[in-house]
Amino acid sequence: MSPRIEEVAASLIREFLSRKGLKKTRTALDDELPRTQHSISSRDELRAVLHLDSLYKENKLAEKPLKTYLEIMAKNFLDKKTLKMEEQNAECTKLFTQGHQKKAAVSSNLAVYDISDEESSSSCAVSETSHILTHKMGTLWCFI
Numbered sequence: 001m002s003p004r005i006e007e008v009a010a011s012l013i014r015e016f017l018s019r020k021g022l023k024k025t026r027t028a029l030d031d032e033l034p035r036t037q038h039s040i041s042s043r044d045e046l047r048a049v050l051h052l053d054s055l056y057k058e059n060k061l062a063e064k065p066l067k068t069y070l071e072i073m074a075k076n077f078l079d080k081k082t083l084k085m086e087e088q089n090a091e092c093t094k095l096f097t098q099g100h101q102k103k104a105a106v107s108s109n110l111a112v113y114d115i116s117d118e119e120s121s122s123s124c125a126v127s128e129t130s131h132i133l134t135h136k137m138g139t140l141w142c143f144i
Helices: 003-019 023-032 043-049 054-062 069-097
Strands: 103-107 111-117 124-129 132-139 142-144
Touching: 003 023, 003 069, 003 124, 043 054, 043 069, 054 069
Parallel strands: none
Antiparallel strands: 103 111, 111 124, 124 132, 132 142
16 A cells, blocks of 8 residues: 555544544554654645545535545545436436337236347346336346
8 A cells, every 4th residue: 555545544534533532542543553744634735635625615515514524525425326326227217218118028927028228238127017127237236
């Protein structure tokens, strides 16, 4: 691991522990991983190194702003993941409603339709009896 990465990560953890009031834990960290001359000692410098300015400003405007950079970063990653899943679900619904229905399998009580989009290499399947819609994009399956 690059020494710079370790310094930034340690500074991020120190900022988290300080803002949460975890003094004993921070003291233990400082004992086990002492600061060096390259350690980041100010929140402004840490925010600049991590390119968190826009997320920081957005957080300040929130109804319940988060206290630490680590929390802001975690929220950002989780929000992006949620948005991506919502987009994939919307794409599946779009494929279904466009009428690209190809009958894939029929049994006496079950009809399953495959809705494929060769251009995006994604597909959906829906069962008439269970009304379960599954969506495959790459290796991710969504059940709606």
